[in-house]
Amino acid sequence: MGETSQPGTDGTCRRDAQGTRRRLLDAAAELFAERGYERATVRDIAARAGANQALLFRYFGTKKALFGEVMARGGQEQLRTTPADRLFEVALRGMLAGGGGPGADRSLEVCLRSIGGSDEIADALRGLGEEYAEVLATLSASDDGGLRGDLALSWLLGIGLMRVVVGKEPLASADPDRVCTLTAGALRHLLEHLPADGRPTDGAAD
Secondary structure, eight states: OOOOOOTTOHHHHHHHHHHHHHHHHHHHHHHHHHHOTTTSOHHHHHHHHTSOHHHHHHHHSSHHHHHHHHHIIIIIHHHHHSOHHHHHHHHHHHHHTTTOSTTOOOHHHHHHHHTTSOHHHHHHHHHHHHHHHHHHHTTOOSTTHHHHHHHHHHHHHHHHIIIIIIOOTTGGGSOHHHHHHHHHHHHTTTSTTSOBTTBOOTTOOO
């Protein structure tokens, strides 16, 4: 059913609309992460959100616009709020959590399951990947910092691909703390400003 305004209920309608919009975003994030962009249908997103399909188009216009907002809310928010020297671990733990709790960021899972979609979707995924790599590159003072950032991102996505999409054992069932410990120790050879034992190294970027 559509959401119509009744006299004296404008505030309630706005709250209802905001709640519906949030549920649609949450449902879309879950389904894009579980199935990828192409296989997650508008009908299924609306059904999971408990909303009318017409409301999805009213609030977002198109499925691609909804996808863009999901990516902006997840990956972009993670980039804005996570210190550079914690980004790799935070993003890795998000994928290792296997879906996480309510509101968990699953943007990198969306990336992994949506590769090979339309050119527009590929451009959106490429743009987000470039932003992650640029942040990771700040953790190295080497002349080839950009390459190091790309390599770190490739490793991050590769781990996610083998665990989340392929389900390769023993990685698929490995303890997240153990995976993070092993990867952090090796990654510090690539990005010298990664924190050791939870503390930034000397000269790390602010």
